[in-house]
Amino acid sequence: MSGLGTTLGPLELRSPLIAASGTVGSVVDFAAVGALENYGAAVAKSVAPVPWAGNTPPRIGSAGTGMLNAIGIQNPGIEAWGAEFGPLLAGLSVPVWGSAVGGSPDEFAVVARGLEDAGVSAIELNLSCPNIEGETMFALDPSAAAAVVGAVRGAVSLPIGAKLSPNSEDIVAAADAVVTAGADWLVLTNTAWGFGIDIATRRPTLTRGVGGYSGPPVKPLAMRCVWQVHQALPEVPVVGCGGVANAADVVEYLLAGASAVAIGTAHFSTPRVGATIRRDLERYLKRNRTTVAELSGGGIPW
Ligand SMILES: Cc1cc2nc3c(=O)[nH]c(=O)nc-3n(C[C@H](O)[C@H](O)[C@H](O)COP(=O)(O)O)c2cc1C
Numbered sequence: 001m002s003g004l005g006t007t008l009g010p011l012e013l014r015s016p017l018i019a020a021s022g023t024v025g026s027v028v029d030f031a032a033v034g035a036l037e038n039y040g041a042a043v044a045k046s047v048a049p050v051p052w053a054g055n056t057p058p059r060i061g062s063a064g065t066g067m068l069n070a071i072g073i074q075n076p077g078i079e080a081w082g083a084e085f086g087p088l089l090a091g092l093s094v095p096v097w098g099s100a101v102g103g104s105p106d107e108f109a110v111v112a113r114g115l116e117d118a119g120v121s122a123i124e125l126n127l128s129c130p131n132i133e134g135e136t137m138f139a140l141d142p143s144a145a146a147a148v149v150g151a152v153r154g155a156v157s158l159p160i161g162a163k164l165s166p167n168s169e170d171i172v173a174a175a176d177a178v179v180t181a182g183a184d185w186l187v188l189t190n191t192a193w194g195f196g197i198d199i200a201t202r203r204p205t206l207t208r209g210v211g212g213y214s215g216p217p218v219k220p221l222a223m224r225c226v227w228q229v230h231q232a233l234p235e236v237p238v239v240g241c242g243g244v245a246n247a248a249d250v251v252e253y254l255l256a257g258a259s260a261v262a263i264g265t266a267h268f269s270t271p272r273v274g275a276t277i278r279r280d281l282e283r284y285l286k287r288n289r290t291t292v293a294e295l296s297g298g299g300i301p302w
Contacts, residue, residue: 002282002285002286003282003285003286003290003291003292004016004278004281004282004285004291004292005291005292005293006040006259006260006292006293006296007237007259007293008159008161008184008185008237008239008259008260009159009184009185009237010159010184011041011121011122011159011184013040013041013260014040015038015039015040015278016040016250016254016258016259016260016261016281016292017038017039017040017250017260017261017262017263017274017277017278017281018039018040018041018042018043018239018241018260018261018262018263019034019036019039019041019042019043019094019262019263019267019274020043020241020262020263020264020267021043021044021045021046021099021124021126021163022045022046022071022073022099022264023263023264023265023267023268024042024043024044024045024267025044025045026044026045026081026084026085027042027043027044027085027089027092027094027096028085028088028089028092030042030267030271031092031093033271033272034267034271034272034274035271035272035273035274035275035278036092036093036094036274037093037094038274038275038277038278039094039274040094040095040260041094041095041096041097041121041122041260042092042094042095042096042097043096043097043098043099043124043262044081044085044096044097044098044099044120045073045075045099046073046075046099046100046101046126046129047075047076047077047078047081047098047099047100047101047111047114047115048073048075048077048078048101048102048107048111049077049078049102049107049110049111050077051075051076051077051080052072052073052074052075052077053072053074054071054072054073054074054075055070055071055072055206055207055208056207057207058205058206058207059071059072059206059207059208059211060206061196061205061206063194063196063205063213064217065215065216065217066194066213066214066215066216066217066218066243066265067213067214067215067265067268068194068195068196068205068206068211068212068213069191069206069211069212069214070130070206070207070208070210070211070212072132072208073101073126073129073132075101078110078111078114078115079114081114081118082114082115082117082118085118086117086118086119089118089119089120090119095121095122096120096121097120097121097122097123097124097161098111098112098115098116098118098120098122098123098124099123099124099125099126099163100112100115100123100124100125100126100152101126101129101132102148103136105147105148105150105151105152106151108125108148108151108152109151109152109154109155109156110155112125112152112155112156112158112160113155113156115156115158116156116157116158120158121158122158122159122160122161123152123156123158123159123160123161124160124161124162124163124187125148125149125152125160125161125162125163125183126163126190127139127145127148127162127163127164127165127178128163128164128165128189128190129190129212130165130167130190130191130192130193130210130211130212137165137167139163139164139165139168139174139190140165140167140168140169140174142170142173142174142176142177142178143177145162145164145174145177145178145181146177146178146180146181147181149162149178149181149182149183150181150182152182153181153182153183159184159185160182160183160184161183161184161185161186161187161239162178162179162183162185162186162187163186163187163189163190163241164178164186164187164188164189164190164225165189165190165192166188166189166190166191166192166218166221166222166224166225166242167192167193168225171188171189171225171228171229172228172229172232172233175188175229175232175233175236176232176233179233179236184237185236185237185238185239185259186229186236186237186238186239187238187239187241187262188222188225188226188229188238188239188240188241188242188258189221189222189225189241189242190212190241191211191212191213191214191218192212192213192214192218192221192242193210193211193212193213194210194211194212194213195209195210195211214242214243214264214265215243215265215266216243216245217243218242218243219242219243219244219249219252220243221242222240222241222242222243223240223242223252223253223256226238226240226253226256226257226258227256227257227299229257230256230257230258230297231257231301234257234297237259237260238257238258238259239258239259239260239261239262240253240254240256240257240258240260240261240262241261241262241264242264243265244261244262244263244264244266244277245266245273246276246277246280247276247277247280247281247283247284248284249261250277250281251281251284251295254292254295254296254297254298255295255296255297255298255299256299257296257297257299258296259296263277
């Protein structure tokens with residue numbers, strides 16, 4: 001893949017495209033319908049220490065050109081996840097990262113250890129899910145987020161990414177805290193809080209009411225986080241995530257300071273979108289005689 005290679009902390013990626021957690025199932029499920037060979041990594045749906053049933057439907061809905069969801073991280077728990085998917089990961093055409101979620105630093109560490117045992121090649125910490133009943137969003141409290149990263153850092157030897165929220169009061173403080181605690185890179189960002197209501201039924205789009213908003217309308221929200229963090233902490237590797245639908249979006253994130261760029265909601269309408277984005281990105285690189293590494297952080301402040 002000419003010019004597509006990039007570095008994310010300790011990881012060398014063949015492509016800057018990452019399949020975002022929660023939009024490609026366990027990755028194993030997605031292999032037959034997606035175009036995984038175009039990605040540098042694919043992140044499995046977040047997993048908790050024990051099975052979670054998720055929220056009552058409706059738990060997804062459209063909102064303009066974006067999407068609302070409050071799945072509530074339905075997952076089988078780390079033990080069952082590792083038993084079912086672990087043996088299949090090595091046969092996929094892409095490195096698989098696990099995503100850990102939990103209610104405490106110790107719970108995150110338990111899941112991270114299970115993911116490492118299952119054979120994932122890196123671990124993302126979902127510190128920023130906006131729709132779990134009664135749970136804290138760790139990303140909103142820099143010291144709580146740092147405690148999770150510290151516990152996981154002490155429990156596994158794999159590279160770790162910390163996924164933060166666009167709803168953070170101070171995204172640079174959150175970024176600084178998790179990197180100091182041992183995160184190798186940041187994922188900026190998870191979904192933003194959103195809400196919709198049906199004028200015919202007068203019911204909220206989601207049973208939970210407030211959920212996570214994603215898709216093209218959130219791109220400027222996540223881009224703002226990437227830009228501000230890159231300006232403040234230029235050495236910290238960042239995966240840009242939010243609203244990516246085409247190769248131009250990827251180039252924007254790279255220029256703003258990302259080293260890699262995740263694709264999420266676009267998979268639901270176009271599972272093979274990664275193939276189109278990779279092709280168009282390669283054309284862009286060729287036409288402009290540049291590379292992903294050269295574009296990364298290449299935005300010029302006024
Ligand atoms: C239906 C759905 C489920 C998601 N589940 C997860 C999840 O389990 N863990 C996680 O870290 N992010 C999850 N996300 C967030 C995405 O990974 C991504 O951060 C977010 O949707 C923004 O990117 P996008 O606009 O390209 O979708 C989910 C998003 C959607 C739409």
